[in-house]
Amino acid sequence: MSAAPAIRIEKEVNPHFENFLFDWKQKFQVLVGGYGSSKSYHIALKIILKLLQEKRTALVVREVYDTHRDSTFSLFEEIIEDMGLADKIRCVSSPMQIRFPNGSKIIFKGMDKPAKLKSINNISLIWLEECSEIKYAGFKELLGRLRHPKLKLHMILSTNPVGEDNWVYLHFFQDKLSKRFVLDDRELYQKRTMVIGDTYYHHSVADDNLFLPNSYIEQLEEMKEYDPDLYRIARKGRFGINGVRVLPQFETMEHRKVMKAINLIKKPLFRVGMDFGFVDSYNAILRMVVDMEKQYLYVYWEYYKKGMTDDKTAQELKEFKESGERIIADSAEAKAIQYYRQQGFNMYGATKYQGSRLANTKKMKRFKKIICSDACENTIHELENLVYAKDKNGNIIPDEFAIDPHTFSAAWYGLDGYEVTDLKDEAQNQSRSTRQRPRGRRR
Numbered sequence: 001m002s003a004a005p006a007i008r009i010e011k012e013v014n015p016h017f018e019n020f021l022f023d024w025k026q027k028f029q030v031l032v033g034g035y036g037s038s039k040s041y042h043i044a045l046k047i048i049l050k051l052l053q054e055k056r057t058a059l060v061v062r063e064v065y066d067t068h069r070d071s072t073f074s075l076f077e078e079i080i081e082d083m084g085l086a087d088k089i090r091c092v093s094s095p096m097q098i099r100f101p102n103g104s105k106i107i108f109k110g111m112d113k114p115a116k117l118k119s120i121n122n123i124s125l126i127w128l129e130e131c132s133e134i135k136y137a138g139f140k141e142l143l144g145r146l147r148h149p150k151l152k153l154h155m156i157l158s159t160n161p162v163g164e165d166n167w168v169y170l171h172f173f174q175d176k177l178s179k180r181f182v183l184d185d186r187e188l189y190q191k192r193t194m195v196i197g198d199t200y201y202h203h204s205v206a207d208d209n210l211f212l213p214n215s216y217i218e219q220l221e222e223m224k225e226y227d228p229d230l231y232r233i234a235r236k237g238r239f240g241i242n243g244v245r246v247l248p249q250f251e252t253m254e255h256r257k258v259m260k261a262i263n264l265i266k267k268p269l270f271r272v273g274m275d276f277g278f279v280d281s282y283n284a285i286l287r288m289v290v291d292m293e294k295q296y297l298y299v300y301w302e303y304y305k306k307g308m309t310d311d312k313t314a315q316e317l318k319e320f321k322e323s324g325e326r327i328i329a330d331s332a333e334a335k336a337i338q339y340y341r342q343q344g345f346n347m348y349g350a351t352k353y354q355g356s357r358l359a360n361t362k363k364m365k366r367f368k369k370i371i372c373s374d375a376c377e378n379t380i381h382e383l384e385n386l387v388y389a390k391d392k393n394g395n396i397i398p399d400e401f402a403i404d405p406h407t408f409s410a411a412w413y414g415l416d417g418y419e420v421t422d423l424k425d426e427a428q429n430q431s432r433s434t435r436q437r438p439r440g441r442r443r
Contacts, residue, residue, distance in 0.1 A: 009049070009052075009083055009085075011045065011082075011083060013042065013045070014038055014042065014208055014209055014210055014211070015210075016192070016204055016208040017038065017039075017042040017202075017204070017208070019193070020042060020046065020193070020200075020202055021042060021045065021046045021049065022046075022049075023200065024050070024152070024154060025195075025200070026154075026195060026198050026199055026200040027152075027153055027154060027155065027198045027199070028154075028155050028156075028157065028172075028198060028199040028200065029154065029155070029156045029157070029199070029200045029202070030157045030158075030168075030172050030199060030200070030201050030202070031043065031156070031157070031158040031159075031202045031203075031204070032158075032159055032160070032161050032168075032185075032188075032201075032202075032203055032204075032237060032239075033160070033161075033202075033203055033204035033205055033208075033237040034160065034204070034205040034206055034220070034233065034234050034235055034236060034237030035160065035206060035220060035233075035234040035235075036206040036209055036212050036216055036217075036220070037204035037205050037206055037208050037209055037237065038204070038208065038209040038211070038212075039158050039202070039204050040071075040072070040075060040129060040158060041075065041079070043127060043129075043156055043158055044072065044075045044076050044079055045079055046156075047060075047076075047106065047125065047127060047156075048076065048079060048080065048083075048085075048089070050125065051100050051102075051104035051105075051106065051125075052100060052102070052104070054104070054151070055102050055103045055104050056104050056124050056125055056151060057104070057105055057106075057107065057122055057123055057124065057125075058104070058105070058106045058107070058123070058124075058125040058126070058127065059106075059107055059108075059109060059120060059123045059125070059126045059127070059142075059145070060072050060106060060107070060108050060109075060126075060127045060129065061108075061109050061110070061111065061126060061127065061128050061129070061134070061142060062108075062110055062111070062128075062129050062130055062133070062134075063110065063111050063112065063130065063133040063134050063135075063138075064110050064111075064112050065108070065109060065110025065112055065113055066110070067110070068096055068108045068110070069093075069096065071129065072108065072127075072129050073091070073093075073096045073098075073108055076091065076098055076106065077091050080098075088100075088101050089101070095107075095108075096108040107120070111134050111135070111138045117141070117142075117145060120145055122147070122148050122149075123145050123146055123147065123148070124146070124147075124148040124151040124152070124153055124154070125153075125154045125155075125156075126142055126145070126146055126154070126155045126156070127155075127156045127157075127158070128142065128155070128156070128157045128158070129158055130158070130159055130160075131157040131158060131159045131168055132159040132160070132161075132162045132166050132167075132168045133159075135167075136167035136171070139167065139171075142155070143155070157172075160233050160234065160237065161185075161232075161233055161237055161238055161239040161240070162233065162239070162242060163239070163240070163241060163242040163385075164239050164240065164241065164385065165385070166239075169185070169239050172199065172201075173185050173239070176377075176380070176381065177377055177378070177380075177381045182196060182199075183196050183201065185238070185239050188201050188203050189203055189236075189237075189238060192204075203237060204237065205235070205236065205237045206220055206235065220234055220235040221235065223235060229241075229242055229243065241385045241387060242387065242402075243387030243388060243390070243396075243402060244387055244388050244396055245385065245386065245387055246361065246364075246365070246383075246386045246387060246388060246401060246408075247364060247365065247370055247383055247386060249365075249367060249368060249369050249370055250370045250372065250383050250384055250386075251369065251370070251371055251372070252371075252372050252373075252374050252380055252384070253371050253372070253373065253374065254373075254374055255300070255373040255374055255375040258298055258300050258371060258372075258373040259300060259373075261298065261371070262289050262298055262300065265289065265291045265293075266293065267292060267293070268289045268290070268291065269289065269290040269292055269418065270287070270288070270289055270325075271287075271288045271289070271290065271328070271414040271415055271418070272285065272286065272287050272288070272320070272325055272326065272327045272328065272414050273285070273286050273288070273327070273328055273329070273350075273409075273410040273411055273412065273413040273414020273415065273416075274327050274328070274329040274330070274347070274410055274413060274414075275329070275330055275406045275407075275409035275410040275413065276329065276330050276333045276336055277306050277406060278306065278307065278308070278309075279306065279307065280306075281306060281404060281406060282304050282305060282306045282378075282406045283303065283304070283305050283306065283308055283313055283406075284302070284303070284304050284378070284406035284407045284409065284410040285302065285303040285304075285317070285327070285410055286299055286301070286302055286376075286379065286407060286410045286411055286414055287299070287300055287301035287302075288300070288411065288414055288415070290415075290418065294368065294369075295366070295367055295368045295369075295420055296367065296368060296369045296370075296371060297364075297367045297369070297370045297371070297411075297415075298371050298372075298373075299370070299371070299372040299373060299376055299379055299407075299411070300373045300375075300376070301373070301375070301376065302375075302376040302377075302378055302379050302407065303316070303317065304378040304379075304406070304407070310336055310339050310340070314339075314340060314343050314345070317345075320345055320346070321343065321344045321345050321346075324346050325346060326346045326347075326348065327340075327345060327346065327347040327348070327414075328347075328348055328349070328350050328413045328414050328416045329347055329348070329349060329350065329413055330349070330350065330409065330413055331349025331350050331351070331352050332352065333349075334349065337349050350412070350413035350416040351416055351417070357399040357412075358398055358399040360412035360415075361398065361399055361412075363412075363415065363418075363419065363420055364408070364411060364412070364415075366420035367420055370383070372384075376407075378407060379407040382403065382405040382406065382407045382408060383405060383407060383408060386401055386402070386403070386405055386408065387401065387402045388400065388401060388402070389401055389402055
């Protein structure tokens with residue numbers, strides 16, 4: 001029996017994607033980039049070329065199944081039509097499936113219908129489009145579906161970079177909290193393509209798409225003026241912080257240097273704050289020092305645990321009882337505070353009133369610098385990239401945040417009663433002083 005004649009294909013592609021189209025050395029291929037960079041187009045083309053060459057079953061996944069029809073499925077249809085292969089490759093719309101003359105096929109699934117994934121067998125190639133929208137548990141579930149007795153396995157992941165707290169960044173780049181490091185994304189932006197272990201990385205932006213009109217790139221550039229976060233994602237194709245940072249003056253410093261700086265403060269103000277937690281939230285305690293002259297806040301020690309009863313926590317914190325350090329805690333937990341006081345702790349409740357959340361947030365923002373020891377990993381994790389929550393209209397809520405930052409609450413309570421000078425008030429005071437005391441006399 002003679003072999004089927006080879007299909008000759010001529011297709012113009014973007015130069016930045018030429019090597020990617022035929023590179024199948026690694027199991028994982030991670031493509032991140034901005035809007036209009038053509039990464040999805042070239043992934044679809046790559047899969048078509050592979051399935052024409054080898055008999056495979058490929059699975060294309062998005063978080064919501066119905067979004068395939070106007071995105072990935074229509075993209076495959078467009079490429080197949082453009083390549084003149086519509087008479088050889090059949091696109092079936094219900095259920096969505098693409099069938100090749102050699103027996104290869106592409107099936108489409110959504111993570112919103114996980115039960116339908118269980119019946120899939122012999123998947124050797126998976127494409128996770130907009131993978132940042134898929135949950136981490138879903139990604140791990142799909143890894144289990146990627147199996148074939150003979151063929152080499154591949155998983156392609158594509159996304160517009162979102163926040164550094166997304167699982168894609170934490171898994172394929174770095175997780176600062178757990179100190180897991182794979183790749184510094186800044187190096188990828190510089191080199192554009194990299195290979196780390198069994199993972200191929202590819203970065204692209206709109207400039208890499210030579211078929212894109214200049215007017216589209218100009219629209220992306222305009223985002224810089226009205227939406228810096230979206231500009232970073234859409235135009236630059238980079239991970240980062242999504243939203244408005246609550247504490248832009250927050251920085252980390254080596255613990256040894258923090259302690260040295262604290263020892264040089266002429267009149268340091270030492271404070272300890274505690275936020276209570278148990279099942280879903282954390283007991284968070286911070287030791288802090290205020291440099292009142294410079295208006296710097298130093299955080300040099302933390303305690304951060306959940307699922308701890310008061311008696312166990314009291315045992316772990318016995319050094320505070322022995323030292324007599326004053327702890328200012330969440331006054332909403334009066335029963336817990338009373339327990340610790342009975343155990344010999346110097347603990348008091350912080351003042352709370354309507355609007356105190358906003359007042360405490362403003363107080364923290366008035367510090368010229370908030371310097372955190374690199375030993376306080378949970379504080380760094382919560383406060384370094386802390387952003388405001390937004391309402392349904394996209395406006396920030398000044399006393400609500402994207403996460404529940406327990407260390408932020410601990411800092412609030414610890415600083416109860418201390419006021420940071422407002423720069424506006426300071427400017428007014430200096431202005432009054434200048435008016436009262438002339439700089440000099442004319443001669």
